[in-house]
Amino acid sequence: xxxxxxxxxxxxxxxxxxxxxxxxxxxxxxxxxxxxxxxxxxxxxxxxxxxxxxxxxxxxxxxxxxxxxxxxxxxxxxxxxxxxxxxxxxxxxxxxxxxxxxxxxxxxxxxxxxxxxxxxxxxxxxxxxxxxxxxxxxxxxxxxxxxxxxxxxxxxxxxxxxxxxxxxxxxxxxxxxxxxxxxxxxxxxxxxxxxxxxxxxxxxxxxxxxxxxx
Numbered sequence: 217x218x219x220x221x222x223x224x225x226x227x228x229x230x231x232x233x234x235x236x237x238x239x240x241x242x243x244x245x246x247x248x249x250x251x252x253x254x255x256x257x258x259x260x261x262x263x264x265x266x267x268x269x270x271x272x273x274x275x276x277x278x279x280x281x282x283x284x285x286x287x288x289x290x291x292x293x294x295x296x297x298x299x300x301x302x303x304x305x306x307x308x309x310x311x312x313x314x315x316x317x318x319x320x321x322x323x324x325x326x327x328x329x330x331x332x333x334x335x336x337x338x339x340x341x342x343x344x345x346x347x348x349x350x351x352x353x354x355x356x357x358x359x360x361x362x363x364x365x366x367x368x369x370x371x372x373x374x375x376x377x378x379x380x381x382x383x384x385x386x387x388x389x390x391x392x393x394x395x396x397x398x399x400x401x402x403x404x405x406x407x408x409x410x411x412x413x414x415x416x417x418x419x420x421x422x423x424x425x426x427x428x429x430x
Contacts, residue, residue, distance in 0.1 A: 245272065272345075276348060283356065289320060293316045303339075304318060324356065332355070371416060
């Protein structure tokens with residue numbers, strides 16, 4: 217016996233009786249193909265056919281990588297599709313690991329950014345086909361702003377007194393002064409100049425915002 221399959225698309229060997237077939241459907245609808253096999257022995261031959269239905273790859277989208285500060289949240293994934301199920305791994309910090317677009321809340325008690333890779337697997341419940349996608353979630357720890365440096369005792373009415381912090385490179389700073397004085401230069405940076413009033417007293421504080429906060 218000899219065998220000839222037509223078309224040969226996706227077949228491991230179109231000249232054997234039982235080839236394996238591999239096909240990819242990049243469309244969004246079902247793809248149907250007819251394959252014909254001609255079996256020959258001597259001068260006689262017969263033809264048979266088989267229908268092959270290829271379902272499309274399930275639509276799966278874990279979303280873009282996200283970066284946020286410790287204790288904040290972000291929504292992953294995309295809108296759900298009909299007849300699809302979803303499973304996220306790991307489920308750490310998620311409000312629901314079985315929906316298409318869960319919200320994740322994470323904390324980072326460390327001193328360096330913490331990266332978690334989430335994998336979502338989507339299953340088409342009609343075709344039983346599955347596909348996966350991944351997304352990275354990067355959680356930034358709270359900046360550890362050191363103490364404020366500068367004169368803690370000044371003469372009344374003195375001008376241009378310097379105060380500073382040794383913060384992280386690239387951070388921005390919001391300085392505040394409560395009392396008899398005013399910040400005259402440096403707002404936003406890691407050092408400021410203060411003009412003190414007649415009483416020469418007040419409280420200086422600062423908020424540091426990390427450069428990679430989103």
